[in-house]
Amino acid sequence: DAGVTQSPTHLIKTRGQQVTLRCSPKSGHDTVSWYQQALGQGPQFIFQYYEEEERQRGNFPDRFSGHQFPNYSSELNVNALLLGDSALYLCASSLGPTLGSPLHFGNGTRLTVT
Amino acid sequence: AQRVTQPEKLLSVFKGAPVELKCNYSYSGSPELFWYVQYSRQRLQLLLRHISRESIKGFTADLNKGETSFHLKKPFAQEEDSAMYYCALSGMGGSYIPTFGRGTSLIVHP
Numbered sequence: 001d002a003g004v005t006q007s008p009t010h011l012i013k014t015r016g017q018q019v020t021l022r023c024s025p026k027s028g029h030d031t032v033s034w035y036q037q038a039l040g041q042g043p044q045f046i047f048q049y050y051e052e053e054e055r056q057r058g059n060f061p062d063r064f065s066g067h068q069f070p071n072y073s074s075e076l077n078v079n080a081l082l083l084g085d086s087a088l089y090l091c092a093s094s095l096g097p098t099l100g101s102p103l104h105f106g107n108g109t110r111l112t113v114t
Numbered sequence: 115a116q117r118v119t120q121p122e123k124l125l126s127v128f129k130g131a132p133v134e135l136k137c138n139y140s141y142s143g144s145p146e147l148f149w150y151v152q153y154s155r156q157r158l159q160l161l162l163r164h165i166s167r168e169s170i171k172g173f174t175a176d177l178n179k180g181e182t183s184f185h186l187k188k189p190f191a192q193e194e195d196s197a198m199y200y201c202a203l204s205g206m207g208g209s210y211i212p213t214f215g216r217g218t219s220l221i222v223h224p
Contacts, residue, residue, distance in 0.1 A: 003157075033211065040123075042200050042214035043158070056211050090158065100146040100165065100204055103212060105158040 002027060004106035006091050012112045013081050019111060021076040025093030026104045032074040033103065034066060035090040043090055049074050050097040086113045116141040116205045120215035127191050128223045135186040135218050137201030146204040147184040148212060149175055153197045161199070171195070191222045
């Protein structure tokens with residue numbers, strides 16, 4: 001049973017560029033959440049997708065956008081990259097966007113902005 | 115707003131010693147609380163959740179609503195418990211999206 005998979009594993013971009021990160025949820029899961037984890041910090045919620053719609057959003061600017069496809073996979077897009085966007089981006093899937101639904105995490109994509 | 119505080123960045127103990135990883139939360143409603151763990155070179159994974167009232171790998175956590183705490187405990191630490199531990203909270207009536215603490219690194223020395 002494949003767990004949550006994310007691609008790429010590492011990425012280096014230049015300030016001002018745009019980036020797309022990809023996530024395939026655990027088999028049977030229909031909800032995808034994205035988190036940003038800066039060094040030494042806990043994961044910070046970016047947004048959650050369910051039924052191809054953004055259901056909840058954290059305190060992140062509009063430069064961060066996403067998409068969910070009919071097969072439940074998801075993309076995270078970040079425009080006009082800033083140095084401060086350098087972080088580990090985690091995708092987590094769950095069964096339904098319900099309270100208490102445990103998250104299953106991927107290994108993350110390490111984004112470095114130079 | 116919901117908030118999770120893990121006051122210790124690092125906790126260092128010897129094998130066989132008791133362990134308590136602290137977690138305090140701020141939330142006005144009824145919270146759903148979790149502990150997630152990340153072992154070296156592995157992904158972040160759920161360790162336990164308070165509604166399950168179960169013991170996983172010898173760890174337990176009790177929700178104390180009076181003290182707004184959800185400390186993680188183990189009576190006898192093992193070297194394989196060395197990992198990063200994150201406390202997380204979901205809140206009915208607020209955001210059900212888990213809010214994470216900054217994490218505590220547990221090191222168990224032989």
